[in-house]
Amino acid sequence: MQKIVEGINAYNLSRVPALSDTWTPLEFIVKNENGDEIAGILAGLGYWNGLDIRILWVEASYRQKGIGTSLLKHVEGIAREKGATVAMLDTFDFQAEDFYLKNEYEVVGEIKNFPKGHKRIYFSKRLSK
Known part of the structure; x- marks a missing residue:
């Protein structure tokens, strides 16, 4: 498996030079007053400094309170600062x-x-003005 990952990375970098040497994780957890995890975001910056958001989750009873938006804005801000x-x-x-x-x-x-009766949606957002 490692050879496959190294092979595609080598090819990609031969075509477009990296702006960053490694994957930079941007991962944050929100806890409630009892210390329970109620929300989190798993994201990171790759070779070309794109913010790749993999998971953003908020526990159902905490939704519609701005927690998800706060997490998203926080990660977007850090990503902007990093280019x-x-x-x-x-x-x-x-x-x-x-x-x-x-x-x-x-x-x-x-x-x-996909899945049947639904759709998978791909999104992007420009972070620079």
């Missing part, structure tokens, strides 16, 4: 489509009827 100019992610229509639209993300693609 990121674009953020990207994917979600499903039954997850957080409206949330990302509200936070100024644009749909850049979708897979219809």
